[in-house]
Each structure stands twice: as structure tokens, then as C-alpha cells.
Amino acid sequence: MKKINIFLLILLTFTIQSCLKDDEDKFPVSAAERMEQRLIENETTLLSASNGWLMKYYPQEDLKYGGYTFFVKFKDENKVDVMSERGGSEKIVESFYSLTGDNGPVLRFDTHNDLFHYFAEPKNPDGIGPADSGMQGDYEFMILEATPEKIVMKGKKTGNIIIMVPVDENVSWSEKMGTIIGTGDHFLDYIAFICSYNGNESDVSISYRTLTFSALEEGGSSQFASFIVTEDGIELHDPIKIGSVDVSSFKWITEANHFLNEETGAILTPTAPPLSVQVLSSSWYFAYSGTEGLMKQVWDVVKGAGLDPNGITLGAMYLGAVSGDYALAYIAKKPNESFAMGAFFINTEVVDGNTLMIAPTGYIGGTANEYYSKYFFKLFFQAIGGTYKLTSDDPLKPTWIRFENTEEPTIAFTLYKEFIEMPYDN
Structure with a gap:
């Protein structure tokens, strides 16, 4: 019996040593070292876009203000250039950013940037939103995915998904932003539309960068859509249902002075609400x-x-x-x-x-x-x-x-x- 106990003890010792060896193989470095490695890799990715990134930014967790386009270029010494729709197609503001570890890599726009922090300031400069929280946007983002083709982040405060894609080398920030702003002018200068589809019509109201569609068909229900302006129209944050089709975008048709969804043929036509x-x-x-x-x-x-x-x-x-x-x-x-x-x-x-x-x-x-x-x-x-x-x-x-x-x-x-x-x- 004594020999059996000694044999079991020796076997258990070898088993523990084997498990420890397996753990060492799985985790050759500490958690802190792994985080540091991820931060280095993420910074390399941020810097890899030589002409910067196009960011699709949504403030406010309920998306009540819609989305906005930024161009951001991360540079050496933790500097970042920012251009936004609000600032126009010529203004670029430089500030600082940082990458830190907090249950995963976090990108922070540290120092005040009047283009970026416009959406996050407690008191919005234009009086938009509550007096103590403004448009309730993020300036800290958890990095969920980072490749040279796309960076996916999550706002720490809102939980909104923020996507960045690299801007092509031959693209001018000024020209591209100017086109986006011009397309937005077609849409944002109106406050109401008529949506026409398959012989039916619904009223569409606009608030900031959101649309509310009344029921398009008998027995249907109203639908809410938050959107961002693109170069040729608008892109919805979440699809709406028109007929049996999920619709996620509308394209501006200059000659017809309306927006068209090419999949369904649905049309958004500006209408004149009372003064x-x-x-x-x-x-x-x-x-x-x-x-x-x-x-x-x-x-x-x-x-x-x-x-x-x-x-x-x-x-x-x-x-x-x-x-x-x-x-x-x-x-x-x-x-x-x-x-x-x-x-x-x-x-x-x-x-x-x-x-x-x-x-x-x-x-x-x-x-x-x-x-x-x-x-x-x-x-x-x-x-x-x-x-x-x-x-x-x-x-x-x-x-x-x-x-x-x-x-x-x-x-x-x-x-x-x-x-x-x-x-x-x-």
C-alpha cells in the first residue's frame, strides 16, 4: 500500500509539472507583455495609412443625431490630424492621441481638438443636446479589430461601433470632404420628404441626421433610421424594410432632384412643410x-x-x-x-x-x-x-x-x- 501511495505521488508530481509546462507554452509572456505587444501592433496599423483614415462616427448611444465623417491621420510623436464635415473641406486641426491598455487596447483623443471634441464636450458650442452633456459623443474607443484594411472600435461611453477605413493614396481630403458636404447640402437643407414605393407613399421627417418614415403600406409601422452622408447619397446605420427588402442606402439623383434606392426603386422626394x-x-x-x-x-x-x-x-x-x-x-x-x-x-x-x-x-x-x-x-x-x-x-x-x-x-x-x-x- 505504501508503494502504491508513493507511485501515485510521483505520478501526480509529473502531471502538475506537465500542466505547468503546457501553461508556459501557451502563455510565454505575461498579460502585461501581451497587452504591450497589442498596443505596438495597433499603433503600427494606425500609422500604416499614409493618407489617413475615413472614420464613420456616431455620437449618442441612441443615434439621435446620426453620423458624421472624419478624416484622421495618425503621425509620429502621438500627433493626429483631424478634418470634419463641421469644419469644412479646408480646415485641419492637429492634436494628440494615445493608446493605452484597459481590458484591451483603447484609442484616446487626449488633447482638445475643436473638430473632434465638438461631439463630446459637456456643453455643445451650438447648444445641441442637454446643457450638461451636449451631443454625448465618445473620444475614447476600445479597439476590437485592427488591420490595414479596416479598424473597428467601440465607444467606451456610448457603445457605438465606429469604423475606420484607409483613404486611398491618390484621394484629396479637401476634394472628398467637399463632395460629402455638397451631397449633405442636398439632403440636410430639407426637413421633410415623401417616400414613394410601389404606388404607396409615406411621410418622412428629418431631425439632425435621422429619418422617421410613417407606415408605407397598410398595416405597417413607422421606422426610424440614423444615417451618415456619403459622396453620392446617404448610408443608413441600420437597414429599414421597404417591401420585403432591407434598404441601407439612398443615392442622390441630381437631374431628378430626389434620392433613389436602386434595389427597390423607392424614391425620397423633398417636400415643402408649412413655414x-x-x-x-x-x-x-x-x-x-x-x-x-x-x-x-x-x-x-x-x-x-x-x-x-x-x-x-x-x-x-x-x-x-x-x-x-x-x-x-x-x-x-x-x-x-x-x-x-x-x-x-x-x-x-x-x-x-x-x-x-x-x-x-x-x-x-x-x-x-x-x-x-x-x-x-x-x-x-x-x-x-x-x-x-x-x-x-x-x-x-x-x-x-x-x-x-x-x-x-x-x-x-x-x-x-x-x-x-x-x-x-x-
């Missing part, structure tokens, strides 16, 4: 030259009594959504300070297609608490109330909308689709 709806669906900007009668007098008084004596600069003023609520909003600054936003929140009511009622509320935000009385901005707020008849230069695609008070026609002003900087100078 009152168009006002409430976007931001519309003031210019001093667009004020008339009593409204012009209000602007003169605010400038003479509030702005000029205190060195206040009005950077912009507009009607539009601020943190999800409609407001008369502005950006302004004091001497030696940065521009900051203020908002006077308002209620609205669509009286009819071309008539809109505006009623100031008691709610204000941002710097409006100070500017309201101290710098006479309350006059802007008080003057905006009333019922207005709306007219425009083009009901389908207006560049301006004129407001005329139905009870006091001397109160009138024109708002512009294009951003107006320094409204007193325009």
Missing part, C-alpha cells in the same frame, strides 16, 4: 439689417443703452432649440472674456401653415440671468411675443423667413437659415 413647421424644426438667425419698424428700434435701444456702454459684443442671436426646448438664444461676451450662451425660453403654437404664435415664458438660462436687466436684453425677449404671419423666398427651401406681427405690423423682422455672425454688422 411655421420649418421655423420650429431648425435654427434661424437674426441680422440687424433684417429688423423693421419697432423691432429695429428695440435693437437700437439695446445697443445704445446696454451693449456699447458696457463693451458687450453680441456674437449671434437666433430662434431655435436649446437643450430640447425652443428659445430666443444668443451668444455674447464682455470685454476680455469668452463668448457664452444665454437663452430666453418661449412657447409656440402653430396657428396655421404660415402663422405662428410666440409667447415668452418665465424661464431663462445661461448668461440671460445677468443680461436680462443689466444689459437690456429683456427688450429682445418682450418684443418677440405675438402672432406672426410668415413669408419666405422659397417655400421648399427657404433661405430666409419674414415675420410680421398680425396685430402690430410695424413689428417685423427677417430670420436667415445661414448662421449670421455679429448681427449688428449684418
Whole structure:
């Protein structure tokens, strides 16, 4: 019996040694060393695209703002060049990036880049999203797959999948981005479409870069689609169902002025919603030259009594959504300070297609608490109330909308689709 026990002990010892040897064969280096090796390999891949990468970026976990195209080029010394649709086809901003280990390789855009971090800043510069979280985008990404042909990442905050593909050597960033922006102009200047398919039609509304399709066929249901603009149309983040076909893209047809899905023949045609709806669906900007009668007098008084004596600069003023609520909003600054936003929140009511009622509320935000009385901005707020008849230069695609008070026609002003900087100078 004693001999048997000794034999079993010797056998067990050899078995343990064998297992340890197997483990050593499987894991010749430590976990930290393996992570370091992956980081080196990932950085080599990032640097391998000599003309950079095209990134399809989706902020916000519910995709409510849609997707945006970036060009990014990773360089030596942890530098990265960034171009975005928002910055236009000429602007490139350099900043720094890093690769770190955190349950896998993580790519971080470390230092502030006004093109990239626009989507991730707690307070969005244009007032998009909640006041404390902006567009809720990522700047840290877990790398799931990295090859010279494609990099797949996952936003650490949103969980959104972000894909990068290399930009061909002979492609100009400026030209390619310009084409994408131009295609986006065809789509994003409209706020409503009609989807036609197989003799049926559905209404399609647009918000940021998302589409909501009403039921296309009897008994059907509405569908939501988040999209990104491409050079020749739009690409949906997730397919929608048209007939029995999964549809993931629409192509812009210039001659026909519509978008076409080539697989099904479904067409998206721009339509003209009422002007009152168009006002409430976007931001519309003031210019001093667009004020008339009593409204012009209000602007003169605010400038003479509030702005000029205190060195206040009005950077912009507009009607539009601020943190999800409609407001008369502005950006302004004091001497030696940065521009900051203020908002006077308002209620609205669509009286009819071309008539809109505006009623100031008691709610204000941002710097409006100070500017309201101290710098006479309350006059802007008080003057905006009333019922207005709306007219425009083009009901389908207006560049301006004129407001005329139905009870006091001397109160009138024109708002512009294009951003107006320094409204007193325009």
C-alpha cells in the first residue's frame, strides 16, 4: 500500500509539472507583455495609412443625431490630424492621441481638438443636446479589430461601433470632404420628404441626421433610421424594410432632384412643410439689417443703452432649440472674456401653415440671468411675443423667413437659415 501511495505521488508530481509546462507554452509572456505587444501592433496599423483614415462616427448611444465623417491621420510623436464635415473641406486641426491598455487596447483623443471634441464636450458650442452633456459623443474607443484594411472600435461611453477605413493614396481630403458636404447640402437643407414605393407613399421627417418614415403600406409601422452622408447619397446605420427588402442606402439623383434606392426603386422626394413647421424644426438667425419698424428700434435701444456702454459684443442671436426646448438664444461676451450662451425660453403654437404664435415664458438660462436687466436684453425677449404671419423666398427651401406681427405690423423682422455672425454688422 505504501508503494502504491508513493507511485501515485510521483505520478501526480509529473502531471502538475506537465500542466505547468503546457501553461508556459501557451502563455510565454505575461498579460502585461501581451497587452504591450497589442498596443505596438495597433499603433503600427494606425500609422500604416499614409493618407489617413475615413472614420464613420456616431455620437449618442441612441443615434439621435446620426453620423458624421472624419478624416484622421495618425503621425509620429502621438500627433493626429483631424478634418470634419463641421469644419469644412479646408480646415485641419492637429492634436494628440494615445493608446493605452484597459481590458484591451483603447484609442484616446487626449488633447482638445475643436473638430473632434465638438461631439463630446459637456456643453455643445451650438447648444445641441442637454446643457450638461451636449451631443454625448465618445473620444475614447476600445479597439476590437485592427488591420490595414479596416479598424473597428467601440465607444467606451456610448457603445457605438465606429469604423475606420484607409483613404486611398491618390484621394484629396479637401476634394472628398467637399463632395460629402455638397451631397449633405442636398439632403440636410430639407426637413421633410415623401417616400414613394410601389404606388404607396409615406411621410418622412428629418431631425439632425435621422429619418422617421410613417407606415408605407397598410398595416405597417413607422421606422426610424440614423444615417451618415456619403459622396453620392446617404448610408443608413441600420437597414429599414421597404417591401420585403432591407434598404441601407439612398443615392442622390441630381437631374431628378430626389434620392433613389436602386434595389427597390423607392424614391425620397423633398417636400415643402408649412413655414411655421420649418421655423420650429431648425435654427434661424437674426441680422440687424433684417429688423423693421419697432423691432429695429428695440435693437437700437439695446445697443445704445446696454451693449456699447458696457463693451458687450453680441456674437449671434437666433430662434431655435436649446437643450430640447425652443428659445430666443444668443451668444455674447464682455470685454476680455469668452463668448457664452444665454437663452430666453418661449412657447409656440402653430396657428396655421404660415402663422405662428410666440409667447415668452418665465424661464431663462445661461448668461440671460445677468443680461436680462443689466444689459437690456429683456427688450429682445418682450418684443418677440405675438402672432406672426410668415413669408419666405422659397417655400421648399427657404433661405430666409419674414415675420410680421398680425396685430402690430410695424413689428417685423427677417430670420436667415445661414448662421449670421455679429448681427449688428449684418
